[in-house]
Amino acid sequence: MLRNALEPWHLLLVAIVVVVLFGSKKLPDTARSLGKSMxxxxxxxKAMKADGEAAPEATVLRTEQTETATERPTTPAEPTPPVKP
Incomplete structure (x- = not known):
């Protein structure tokens, strides 16, 4: 069904539509900003992957700290006096 989905004339048509929509003056700026974003x-x-491989112990310690923090009893707040109309 989608065996020949993208033929060369499809790509040419997409390129023409992009040039018409954005204009030839904005295309280099758009491509440059897309490259920077990539x-x-x-x-x-890469940084996230390196952090994940380098410090798995830190995440274990962080989860243990959050578990103990949630188990602490909280002090009840003082009741507010009722408001009279």
């Missing part, structure tokens, strides 16, 4: 995304993904 570089930032890649570097952030």
């Amino acid at each position: 570089r930032i995304l890649k570097s952030e993904a």
Whole structure:
């Protein structure tokens, strides 16, 4: 069914529509900003992956700390006096 979904003339048609919509003057700026965004995304993904591999003990300690913090009893707040109309 989708065996020949993207033929060369489909890609040409998409390119023409993009040029008409954005104009030839804005295309280099758009491509440049898209490239910067992709570089930032890649570097952030690498950093997150490195953080995940480097410090699995830190996440275990953090979860233990949050579990003990939630188990602490809380002091009840002082009751507020009723409001008279």
